[in-house]
Amino acid sequence: MSILDWTYIMVGVTFTLYISIAWISMVKTTKGFYVAGGGVGPLANGMATAADWMSAASFISMAGLISFMGYTGSIYLLGWTGGYVLLALLLAPYLRKFGKFTVPDFVGDRYYSNTARFIALVCAIFVSFTYVAGQMRGVGIVFSRFLEVDVNTGVLIGMALVFLYAALGGMKGITYTQVAQYTVLIIAYLVPAVAISLKITGTPVPQLGFGGAIAEGADSGKYLLDILNQLNIDLGFAEYTKAYPEGGKSMLDVFCITMALMVGTAGLPHVIVRFYTVPNVRGARLSAGYALLFIAFLYTTAPAIASFSRYNMINTISNVPYNQAPSWFKNWEKTGLIAWVDKNHNGFINYRPGNAFSGKPEFTGETGSYGQLIVANTLSDTENELYIDRDIMVLANPEIAQLPNWVIALVAAGGLAAALSTASGLLLVISSSISHDLYYRLINRNASEKQRLLLGRIMIGVAVCIAGYFGINPPGFVAQVVAFAFGLAASSFFPVLVLGIFSKRTNREGAICGMTAGILFTIFYIVNIKFFGGTAWLLGISAEGIGTVGMLINLFVTVSVSRLTAPPPPEVQEMVEIIRYPRGAGAR
Amino acid sequence: MSKKDLSQYWKKNLTIMIWLLIVWAIVSYGCSILFVEQLNRIKIGGFPLGFWFAQQGAIYVFVVLIFIYFFLMERLDKEYDVND
DSSP states (O other), rough: OOHHHHHHHHHHHHHHHHHHHHHHHHOHHHHHHHGGGGOOOHHHHHHHHHHSSSOIIIIIHHHHHHHGGGGGGHHHHHHHHHHHIIIIIIIHHHHHHOOSSSSSHHHHTTTOOOOHHHHHHHHHHHHHHHHHHHHHHHHHHHHHHHHOOHHHHHHHHHHHHHHHHHHHHHHHHHHHHHHHHHHHHHHHHHHHHHHHHHHSOOOOOHHHHHTTTOOOOOTTTSSSHHHHHHHHHHHHHHTTTTOOOOSSSSSSHHHHHHHHHHHHHHOOOHGGGGGGGGSSHHHHHHHHHHHHHHHHHHHHHHHHHHHHHHEEEEEEEHTTTGGOOOOHHHHTTTSSSSSEEEEEEOOOOOOOOOSSSSSSHHHHEEOOOTEEEEEEBOSSSSSOOOOTTTHHHHSSSSHHHTHHHHHHHHHHHHHHHHHHHHHHHHHHHHIIIIIIIIIIIIITTTHHHHHHHHHHHHHHHHHHHHHHHHHSSOOOOHHHHHHHHHHHHHHHHHHHHHHHHTTTTHHHHHHHHHHHHHHHHHHHHHHHTTOOOOOOOOTTTTTTTTHHHHHHHHHHHHHHHHHSSSSOOHHHHHHHHHHSTTTHHHHH | OOOOHHHHHHHHHHHHHHHHHHHIIIIIIIIIIIIIHTTSSSEEEHHHHHHHHHIIIHHHHHHHHHHHHHHHHHHHHHHHHHOO
């Protein structure tokens, strides 16, 4: 059977599964809609959290990023896992004891202020929209590459599917669909990784394989990482495992980015809200552990894939004549993920540091003397002749390793599962922020259960449409705004949530001033760099890492303003006292 | 449950938390970032040690830390009878 047939089968089967699960778990109450009735077991919640967390970027792009960044790629590995320790120890158990439905709920009640609630609500919506646009785009890209439909058609199919199961089943439907999606995505990630590890190193465990020796060929018996370092040096790159290479990120920057990603993770509303769905505090602690365990399966495999695929890539295409390049090279050339320009007219593919040309390839439709697709882009003056998109490292991996067609189809289904599961979790946060935090808590306290549920469903529809619009017409700044999502989550929520639990003295005035100061500083710093081409004036800390400084500012302002103003009222201090002890969380 | 017992429970909770966070900071910011170059001089198989911490070891430790926290808190909750 062809790749296309297999892909239709895999995608068809998994989509039917998702819809069936949503139909079975249809909900009738707002509690079911927002937090799955608080009845999800820790293991299921752990899986759902993992699927919710691992987005199209984790699945498709991360291994490729690390492959090109080497050691520096660790910022993503550390940043996107270490946050769960903070979440498990500092937030999840207490927020679960507090109960209710959303993050703005806690901020509003703890700081007895609708202003604080509103600031939190705006941040939650902004962070979630930033994130969801990328997911819809991811769905479209997977559709177009594997099912040969137009990207926009792909986005529309994805929108219809997410709307159907999120609106029907709310949080409950999403949760159980995510359990299925986790299973699909992790199998799809591990199968090719194990096969490639076996092929290169003879070890079936990729986590061990990439520290092991190469099994066959000219380099047989030598350590993979040593060979990779040598290959990198030969081509003019820095050693793969070297920390802080010249021209790369500094130690301070790596430190700040890692911390911003960790703290941002712990402050992301769609992650936090997952801990409201378990029955009690014990469940919240345990499911944080399961969540990270399930995430770690993918996150410890990704760096292995990164080094295997870099080794494979350099060996199979660097300094090889174009007309002898493997067939995957030509297959993916058609999709614009890879391109070659013969700068020195010798017919060989020269892979060197720097960009081969500016921007993404724009093919003229003509072919050159070796059959390569000609690009219209302005060539750079580097020796590099190869344009290679980082996504190819995961997407083309099965082909590079010559795995059977069904594995390639499985990767497509896995990529879709990753994108859809994250999108649905985010859409629910947007919907509950508007229907619960904005409408019910701030506008109409008398709204009936039925009205709120209907509004929740409508808001999912509206959010899907907006997300779909950005998926079809991606604004040029999508890549830039990712820094915003984490920077904002880190500089807005995290300090006020932690202080709200651990310091009774923290009051309304402190939280409002702290959040405002943290957010404003972070926004101005990022906007200056990303949109006005400004310099990273603060010790060279990049836009991705500035959330760390924003968080410290928030922390400092919150604490000092709180000390200078009146303590919170006794009933609020009593509430903080109560959330510190697990008993009674089940009752609500 | 008296006020005094509860404040003792809270103090023990904080102690557990702080120790685990210290380990968290050592493996992530210490071994993987601040001292990565020094650790890279040591090699375990094909892995320079600092590189291994940054791309593998720290993640394993994170998972273990959360489960240790879970088990210690289970015990503490039972001891002070505040569990559900």
